[in-house]
Amino acid sequence: MGNGAPILEIRSISKEYLGFRAIENVSLEVYSHEFVSIIGPSGCGKSTLLEIIAGLIPKTSGDVFVKGQAVKNTHPSTGIVFQQESIFPWRTALENIAFGLEMQGVSREERQKRSREMIELTGLHGFENRYPVELSGGMKQRVAIARALVMEPEMLLMDEPFGSLDEQTRIILGEELLRIQQEIGQTILFVTHNINEAVQLSDRVVVMTAGPGKIKAILEINLERPRTSEIIASEEFGRYVGQLWMLLREESLKGFKQAGQRPPHD
Amino acid sequence: MNSLLKPLMVQIGTVLGFLIIWEIVGESKLLFAGIVPSVFEILRAAWLQLSTGSIFPHLLVTVYEASVGLALAAFSGVVLGIVLGANPFWRKIFEPLILYFAATPKIILYPIFLIILGVKFESKIAMAAVSGFFPIALNTIVAAANVNRVFIKVAQSVGASNFQTFTRVYVPSMLLPIFAGMRLGAGASLVGAILGELKVSNAGLGFIIIEAFNHFRVAEMYASILLTFFLAAMVNVVMTLILVRMRGFAH
Numbered sequence: 163m164g165n166g167a168p169i170l171e172i173r174s175i176s177k178e179y180l181g182f183r184a185i186e187n188v189s190l191e192v193y194s195h196e197f198v199s200i201i202g203p204s205g206c207g208k209s210t211l212l213e214i215i216a217g218l219i220p221k222t223s224g225d226v227f228v229k230g231q232a233v234k235n236t237h238p239s240t241g242i243v244f245q246q247e248s249i250f251p252w253r254t255a256l257e258n259i260a261f262g263l264e265m266q267g268v269s270r271e272e273r274q275k276r277s278r279e280m281i282e283l284t285g286l287h288g289f290e291n292r293y294p295v296e297l298s299g300g301m302k303q304r305v306a307i308a309r310a311l312v313m314e315p316e317m318l319l320m321d322e323p324f325g326s327l328d329e330q331t332r333i334i335l336g337e338e339l340l341r342i343q344q345e346i347g348q349t350i351l352f353v354t355h356n357i358n359e360a361v362q363l364s365d366r367v368v369v370m371t372a373g374p375g376k377i378k379a380i381l382e383i384n385l386e387r388p389r390t391s392e393i394i395a396s397e398e399f400g401r402y403v404g405q406l407w408m409l410l411r412e413e414s415l416k417g418f419k420q421a422g423q424r425p426p427h428d
Numbered sequence: 429m430n431s432l433l434k435p436l437m438v439q440i441g442t443v444l445g446f447l448i449i450w451e452i453v454g455e456s457k458l459l460f461a462g463i464v465p466s467v468f469e470i471l472r473a474a475w476l477q478l479s480t481g482s483i484f485p486h487l488l489v490t491v492y493e494a495s496v497g498l499a500l501a502a503f504s505g506v507v508l509g510i511v512l513g514a515n516p517f518w519r520k521i522f523e524p525l526i527l528y529f530a531a532t533p534k535i536i537l538y539p540i541f542l543i544i545l546g547v548k549f550e551s552k553i554a555m556a557a558v559s560g561f562f563p564i565a566l567n568t569i570v571a572a573a574n575v576n577r578v579f580i581k582v583a584q585s586v587g588a589s590n591f592q593t594f595t596r597v598y599v600p601s602m603l604l605p606i607f608a609g610m611r612l613g614a615g616a617s618l619v620g621a622i623l624g625e626l627k628v629s630n631a632g633l634g635f636i637i638i639e640a641f642n643h644f645r646v647a648e649m650y651a652s653i654l655l656t657f658f659l660a661a662m663v664n665v666v667m668t669l670i671l672v673r674m675r676g677f678a679h
Contacts, residue, residue: 218581242585248578252600262586265596313586 167230168193169316169349170215175224177210183374184210188224190368190377192317192351197343199352199360201410202370202378203417208353211375212319215351216242229316238266241310245322249294249305256281256290259308266313280308283342300331307339311348320352324359336362337391344388357410361385361402362394369409372416379409465647474651483655489632490659493549493621494614497556501613505561506606509568510598516573523569530562535623542628552624552632559620560613567609571602604674611667618660633659 168191177185184207192198200208213219215226217236226233228240241262249258259277268276281290284304294302303323310318324332336359343350354360360367367381383402385393393399447467454464477483512519537558541551575598583593625634633656640649 213581216585218584236584236587238587240585242581244578244581246578247576248582250579250582250597250600252603261582261596265583265586265588265592309582 166194169196169229170351171225171227171230172211172215173225173227175211175214175226176222177207177214177219178222185214186374186376188370188375188377192349194349195343195347196366197340197350197352197364198366198368199354199364200368200370201354201357201360201406202375203372203410203414204355205373205417205420206370206413207373207375208370209321212242212321212351212353215317216240216319218242238313239316240319241313241315241317242319243303243306243310243321243323245325247294247302249302249309251294254291254293255286255297255301255305258294258305259312261309262313276312277308280312283311283345284308285338298331299327300335303327303335304338307342311342311346316349318348318350320350322353322355325354325356332356332359333362333391333394339363340389357403357406358394360406361399362389362391367406369406370413372413373420378413381406381409463646465650469647470650470654473645473647474654477648477651477655483633483636483652486632486636487655487659489549490618490621490625490634490656493552493624493632494556494618497553497558497621498560498610498614498617500553500557501560501564501617502610504557505564505609505613506568509565509606509609510572510602512565513569513572514598519569519573523566526562526565526569530566534558534620535627538624538627541624547628547630549631552621552629555620555624556617557620559623560617563612563616564606564609567612568602568606571605571609572598574605575601604671607671607674611664611671614663614667615660618663622656 170190170192172188172190175185175188176183188211190198200211202208210219214221215228215233217226217233217240228237231237231239233240249255250261253261256274256277259280260273263273263276278290281287284307286301286304286308289297289301292301294305297305306323307318307320324335327335339350340363342348352360352363361383364383367383369378369381370376371378381402385396385398385402450464451467453459454466512522534555538551538555541554545551545554579597579601580593583597588596622632622634625632626638627634629635633652637649637652637656640646640652
């Protein structure tokens with residue numbers, strides 16, 4: 163952590179839409195190999211923030227730099243994994259993974275080779291030629307992760323990627339994600355509303371306030387690495403979860419009151 | 429007995445039962461005397477039409493009119509459907525109009541087609557095209573509007589061009605619902621063409637049905653109706669088979 167210049171640098175980002183202030187003055191730095199989570203009540207603009215970093219939506223003010231380069235449009239240095247079903251039902255697992263490379267005009271052989279590497283890395287061996295209908299929710303998210311990683315992004319952005327999975331699958335996939343991160347030294351920015359998940363995975367957890375989303379606190383998670391899901395049983399894990407909840411409690415209550423006063427999104 | 433076989437048995441039983449009642453009604457001469465010919469007479473007439481080949485030119489004309497009409501309907505319906513489906517503003521303006529028109533019997537336009545295009549096959553093609561257009565256009569509008577936003581974000585995030593996003597995300601997303609529209613359109617086009625033939629024409633299945641009617645050749649009329657029914661059923665079966673195959677891949 164903290165080795166050299168940050169991979170991602172966000173300087174006082176704000177975002178307004180439909181006259182509503184979604185994000186206010188958020189600044190954050192993420193360093194190489196780091197796993198940073200953003201947590202906050204629903205409607206705090208955490209998904210919006212991620213899409214701004216990915217260059218998918220414009221910001222109202224502020225700057226985003228990835229590896230020192232200002233982000234204006236979508237750019238190959240970030241890859242994104244969504245919560246919703248995002249893998250194409252008309253493509254097999256392997257064809258889904260190769261999608262980005264195909265769009266970039268990478269040769270067929272190279273595509274095959276790199277996609278197959280991702281199949282191995284994400285534990286999809288034997289599922290390469292399956293269509294999404296034949297895959298479980300967890301397997302589909304593995305494909306989505308592989309599809310983002312095959313582009314070799316500097317920064318992997320994940321928007322509640324395990325949000326629609328059951329708790330056991332979520333924990334197992336979290337463990338898998340940490341193994342993958344370790345193996346390739348991936349830098350990850352991870353949006354979640356799940357406190358346990360944030361503690362299980364992160365080096366640092368950014369706590370956001372209820373709308374407008376501001377950074378309330380940043381909690382360092384000093385748990386051992388490499389980390390397996392067994393960490394959940396440890397005493398420190400419980401302490402971190404408790405600490406996070408104390409930070410989040412007030413914001414969640416505020417979030418409830420605000421619900422209905424803002425335009426629908428998230 | 430397997431669960432797929434059972435409905436088939438009931439279907440066959442229903443048809444057989446219907447034929448038996450038909451035969452009894454016809455032969456007893458108690459009801460509808462003279463207009464309910466024996467099933468065997470109808471089959472003989474149908475066999476005659478097929479064995480002499482007298483029906484084939486008419487079959488060809490109808491198939492030609494319906495398929496050219498369908499092709500026109502498919503092209504215009506898909507293009508317009510994508511434009512409207514992808515632009516909420518234009519959709520809001522034109523979709524209601526298309527919906528109202530879709531509910532109108534297209535035959536009311538036939539006199540106009542006859543005046544402009546004449547009594548030959550061109551006016552029937554127009555009928556087929558207009559009939560097939562609405563289900564295809566309406567299905568395409570919904571298909572284009574319902575392309576998953578997340579899929580588009582995925583394409584953008586890996587730097588796909590607009591053209592790539594269209595061909596690799598929009599087109600495969602829309603293929604199934606558009607083809608479902610085409611299946612409905614194929615049936616509607618056939619109806620449109622035959623309806624035109626029944627009214628004013630000199631060839632086609634509709635024409636020989638109405639000719640047999642005018643000359644009170646009852647068995648021949650029923651035979652032609654039967655063959656028309658088989659044509660319509662075939663079109664539906666073929667389109668359904670293609671759709672099922674496509675579904676096998678996609679959803």
